Amino acid sequence: MKEITKITGEIGSEYPISAIFAGVHGNEICGVNAFKELIPELKITNGVVYFVLGNPKAILQKKRFTEMNLNRVFKSVNQYTDDEKKSYEFRRGKKLKRLLKEVEVLLDIHSSMTKESVPFIICEKNADEIVKFLPAGTIVNGFDIVEPGGTDFYMNSIGKIGICIECGNHNEPNAKLVATETIKTFLSLRGHLTSGVKLKTSAQKKIQMYNLYFTQTEKFVLNKKFDDFETVKRGQIIGTDGLNQVCAPEDSIILFAQNKQKVGSEAFLLGRIIS
Ligand SMILES: [Zn+2]
Known part of the structure; x- marks a missing residue:
């Protein structure tokens, strides 16, 4: 699979631009597997969608990261040491930042090493109108303050919308199903699909870190x-x-x-x- 797959639908004077990341942590492959299955059959009718393998080197090595956590490299450059700046992940983060500047909304797909982990979403209030339709029972706000530096933090920091979903335990087959349903719902909400994805809401617990x-x-x-x-x-x-x-x-x-x-x-x- 390519590191970045760009799919373009119809482009009028105004059109939605979105990105979906998978494998920002290389051992969290539910999103990567969902990409492999979904992308060949997807009909993006409107706008531009980037499907991105976050950390290709770590995905190949089946590791969370190679030198530093990619999901912490998105703070401003002056907050990193010279050694950190030389790392593969820091350089990868710079590339991803350039791409994200073009994008309005990011969905970043993760999974957890915790065995019993259930799907939940990390975002801030600017994502409320999207996340209420996503298949996760818990919404967690406040990461931008307590743990800045992730992809969602970066999007929010430049006035856009960043959403991270944790799809459950890495090894549970259900994680890929959650990732797939999330991607389809997200694309539909963003106006990229015309074919019917049924939108439904269910009760969600809200937590402030x-x-x-x-x-x-x-x-x-x-x-x-x-x-x-x-x-x-x-x-x-x-x-x-x-x-x-x-x-x-x-x-x-x-x-x-x-x-x-x-x-x-x-x-x-x-x-x-x-x-
Ligand atoms: Zn992760």
């Missing part, structure tokens, strides 16, 4: 295994960072909790249930 914990020592160990969106009580011990216990500052939900072996690693996120 408020904290990302960075490790302070080389040994952060979780007190237990946490599922994504598991609730934690105020004062509950989440883990031990060196000799210090790390507790939840308020009743929260926890996301992406992992043991870490490096200072300054992202160990977990905390959020509040809004509705």
Whole structure:
């Protein structure tokens, strides 16, 4: 598959331009598999759609990334060290930024290493009118502040719309089905398709993230295994960072909790249930 597949439909004086990314993390292949199946049969009738393999090198190596996390390279250039700037992912990010400047709305497809992970969406409020139709039961806002640097962050930072969907566990066949349904619904909402995709909404939980914990020592160990969106009580011990216990500052939900072996690693996120 090509790194970038551009499909052009009819182009009038005004037309929609969208991008769909898959494999920004190279081991999250549900979106890549959905592309392989969908692209040959797609009839884009209107506007321009870019289907993009986010991190081709990592996809080939079946790894999350090769030198640095591609989904953190989208902050302004002066926030990176010289070594980071030399990395494959940083250079790849520069190319992707150029493409995204042409685009109005981005859908970025991911999946999770957490076994029981259910589909959820990361976006900000500017995406409300799109995400309410997507097949995910939870909408998470606030990443732009607590964990900036992703593709969705970049789009929002330049006044456009960025949507990231987590389609469930990498190895579950359902992840590809979620990715496929999401892509079709997204293309329909964006006005790229004329053939009928039935739009439906269902109940969605809303969560506002408020904290990302960075490790302070080389040994952060979780007190237990946490599922994504598991609730934690105020004062509950989440883990031990060196000799210090790390507790939840308020009743929260926890996301992406992992043991870490490096200072300054992202160990977990905390959020509040809004509705
Ligand atoms: Zn990912």
